Amino acid sequence: MGGSLILQTAARALLPLLLLLSVFLLLRGHDEPGGGFIAGLVASSAFALYVFAYDAATSRRLLTVDSRTMMGVGLLLGALAGLPAMFRGEAYLAAQWWDVSLGPISLNTPLIFDIGVYLVVIGTVMTIVFALAEAEEN
Amino acid sequence: MNALVALPVVIPMIVGALSLALWRSLPAQRVLGVLGTGALLAASVWLLITVAREGVLVMHMGEWQGPFGIVLVADLLGAIMTVLGAITGFAVAVYSIGTVEESEEKFGYYPLLHLLLAGVSGAFLTGDIFNLYVWVEVLLVASFALLTLGGERAQMEGAIKYVTLNLLSSVLLLAAVGLTYGMFGSLNMADLSDKFAQTEEHGLITVIGMLFLVSFSIKAAAFPFFFWLPASYHTPHVAVSALFAGLLTKVGVYALFRFFTLLFDQDVGYTHNLLLWIAGFTMLTGVLGAAAQFEFRRILSFHIISQIGYMIMGLALFTPLAIVGGVFYIMHHIIVKANLFLVSGAAYRLCGTYELKHLGGLYRSRPVLGLLFLIPALSLAGMPPLSGFFAKFIIIRAGVEVSAWPIVIVALITGLLTLYSMVKIWAEAFWKATPDNAPAPPQASGPMWPLYTAIGGMALMTVIIGLWAHPIYELAHTAAEQMLDPAVYIEAVLGETR
Numbered sequence: 001m002g003g004s005l006i007l008q009t010a011a012r013a014l015l016p017l018l019l020l021l022s023v024f025l026l027l028r029g030h031d032e033p034g035g036g037f038i039a040g041l042v043a044s045s046a047f048a049l050y051v052f053a054y055d056a057a058t059s060r061r062l063l064t065v066d067s068r069t070m071m072g073v074g075l076l077l078g079a080l081a082g083l084p085a086m087f088r089g090e091a092y093l094a095a096q097w098w099d100v101s102l103g104p105i106s107l108n109t110p111l112i113f114d115i116g117v118y119l120v121v122i123g124t125v126m127t128i129v130f131a132l133a134e135a136e137e138n
Numbered sequence: 139m140n141a142l143v144a145l146p147v148v149i150p151m152i153v154g155a156l157s158l159a160l161w162r163s164l165p166a167q168r169v170l171g172v173l174g175t176g177a178l179l180a181a182s183v184w185l186l187i188t189v190a191r192e193g194v195l196v197m198h199m200g201e202w203q204g205p206f207g208i209v210l211v212a213d214l215l216g217a218i219m220t221v222l223g224a225i226t227g228f229a230v231a232v233y234s235i236g237t238v239e240e241s242e243e244k245f246g247y248y249p250l251l252h253l254l255l256a257g258v259s260g261a262f263l264t265g266d267i268f269n270l271y272v273w274v275e276v277l278l279v280a281s282f283a284l285l286t287l288g289g290e291r292a293q294m295e296g297a298i299k300y301v302t303l304n305l306l307s308s309v310l311l312l313a314a315v316g317l318t319y320g321m322f323g324s325l326n327m328a329d330l331s332d333k334f335a336q337t338e339e340h341g342l343i344t345v346i347g348m349l350f351l352v353s354f355s356i357k358a359a360a361f362p363f364f365f366w367l368p369a370s371y372h373t374p375h376v377a378v379s380a381l382f383a384g385l386l387t388k389v390g391v392y393a394l395f396r397f398f399t400l401l402f403d404q405d406v407g408y409t410h411n412l413l414l415w416i417a418g419f420t421m422l423t424g425v426l427g428a429a430a431q432f433e434f435r436r437i438l439s440f441h442i443i444s445q446i447g448y449m450i451m452g453l454a455l456f457t458p459l460a461i462v463g464g465v466f467y468i469m470h471h472i473i474v475k476a477n478l479f480l481v482s483g484a485a486y487r488l489c490g491t492y493e494l495k496h497l498g499g500l501y502r503s504r505p506v507l508g509l510l511f512l513i514p515a516l517s518l519a520g521m522p523p524l525s526g527f528f529a530k531f532i533i534i535r536a537g538v539e540v541s542a543w544p545i546v547i548v549a550l551i552t553g554l555l556t557l558y559s560m561v562k563i564w565a566e567a568f569w570k571a572t573p574d575n576a577p578a579p580p581q582a583s584g585p586m587w588p589l590y591t592a593i594g595g596m597a598l599m600t601v602i603i604g605l606w607a608h609p610i611y612e613l614a615h616t617a618a619e620q621m622l623d624p625a626v627y628i629e630a631v632l633g634e635t636r
Contacts, residue, residue: 085200086141091198091200
């Protein structure tokens with residue numbers, strides 16, 4: 001199975017661009033439009049494009065991590081991001097801002113939470129897409 | 139230590155996420171299931187002890203102050219319910235080791251179990267009506283998936299009825315939440331209670347109250363909205379049945395208790411009278427439905443409905459003693475009912491069927507299981523000195539005190555018919571000789587000790603509630619005092635901002 005040559009070539013060119021865009025959206029998320037959810041959708045659209053151009057197995061290999069594991073890790077990050085506040089005697093999920101920054105990016109619990117959302121969205125969407133694509137291929 | 143309030147919600151979420159991340163390793167998921175629910179139980183008990191000592195605990199999520207932010211509130215009722223949820227979760231996790239098939243585990247049984255428990259704890263602890271809706275959806279989504287795990291024809295048929303009616307109830311709940319927000323501009327329960335007390339528009343409040351009543355009645359499987367329950371509870375895996383039987387309808391009952399003590403107590407003559415009618419019909423239809431059944435789990439399913447009637451009766455009478463009885467009844471019921479389903483699963487493992495006609499000879503071959511069945515069964519029917527006797531006694535006494543004779547008579551008849559049903563199961567499944575046409579027992583896939591451990595532990599708790607009824611009564615009494623005095627709750631949530 002597989003799509004046309006044009007689609008395959010386009011998918012190869014678009015995949016890195018879409019992934020870069022998704023990371024950009026993820027990191028600018030807290031103060032400006034963007035965030036983990038939309039970034040996750042963009043990233044999963046890149047992998048979904050690969051499913052259409054090639055097949056589910058190729059896209060799975062490209063994702064390297066099992067999509068369900070990704071969901072679990074993402075949920076875990078999201079849940080854990082609320083905990084540091086509790087060690088400082090504040091309420092669960094209260095945002096913590098740390099004085100570590102990497103250029104324009106600073107480290108804080110909302111960022112960790114957003115990365116968690118990012119992974120959950122990719123994991124969920126890809127689990128659905130793979131299940132549908134594999135059902136059709138068989 | 140206000141952070142404690144979040145633990146019963148956070149622990150199952152973290153454990154659930156971990157078991158999802160460990161998707162491939164089933165042994166790890168099993169161990170995590172027991173450890174995670176054990177940790178949930180420990181945290182809930184700790185929460186209950188703290189609340190009993192220090193009063194209502196409140197946490198403003200993310201430090202956003204109520205009534206604008208979302209609050210988690212643990213008063214005694216919420217804390218008691220959380221502990222009961224954790225006990226059931228723990229027992230079911232242990233039980234699952236011996237019964238859940240590998241094919242079911244592979245489709246995410248354990249992550250879903252934890253997600254369901256997170257939803258249940260969240261619903262018990264939230265102090266925000268929209269957040270309550272969200273938690274109810276979380277637990278429903280998990281329950282939809284658990285209900286159809288295995289994918290047999292009967293399961294799909296049950297699931298369609300279950301999903302349809304529960305979605306209808308969710309839509310009503312959301313509509314009621316929306317109307318409340320539109321009229322009073324708040325979603326915080328404490329704030330709403332305050333606003334309801336000040337407004338003159340009692341008619342409109344009652345209308346909203348009725349919407350909530352219908353929605354929660356569907357979830358609680360009260361008359362006349364109970365059809366989905368006996369249509370679906372006998373179809374899934376038995377560990378799932380037990381979990382549902384113990385917890386899901388009780389979320390509806392809890393919500394009724396919360397809403398009709400804290401929020402809708404302006405027109406008690408109307409609302410609580412209606413509740414009393416519902417209670418009476420729920421008891422009768424449930425127990426009569428059970429009398430006509432000859433399938434182990436179907437009988438138990440109908441008895442869930444009739445027992446819900448007793449709890450609603452406690453709420454409807456709306457005297458301090460009646461509320462105490464209602465809370466006591468919930469405590470007794472969750473443990474007993476979940477346990478009876480666990481016993482039915484053990485009988486299935488030994489005989490390969492749930493049909494009473496084909497069951498038999500269990501007392502001769504497994505006398506211990508017979509004893510472990512008798513404890514929750516007689517407790518359900520209200521035999522002293524087991525937990526059910528005190529639960530029924532308190533509620534019926536409360537009815538007698540206000541001379542509500544019709545409902546008292548209905549409650550007594552229901553108790554008698556419950557005894558009939560339990561004796562029916564005992565005589566058919568345990569006492570009579572093994573019938574000739576009995577099917578061959580299924581190929582045993584797991585060890586039996588997890589089944590006996592879970593059933594024995596729950597039975598022990600039933601006996602303890604019966605023998606040490608006084609401290610439990612005191613606890614329920616304090617919980618009822620808190621519920622009947624909304625000022626305590628409001629003060630705890632809004633005290634800092636008012």
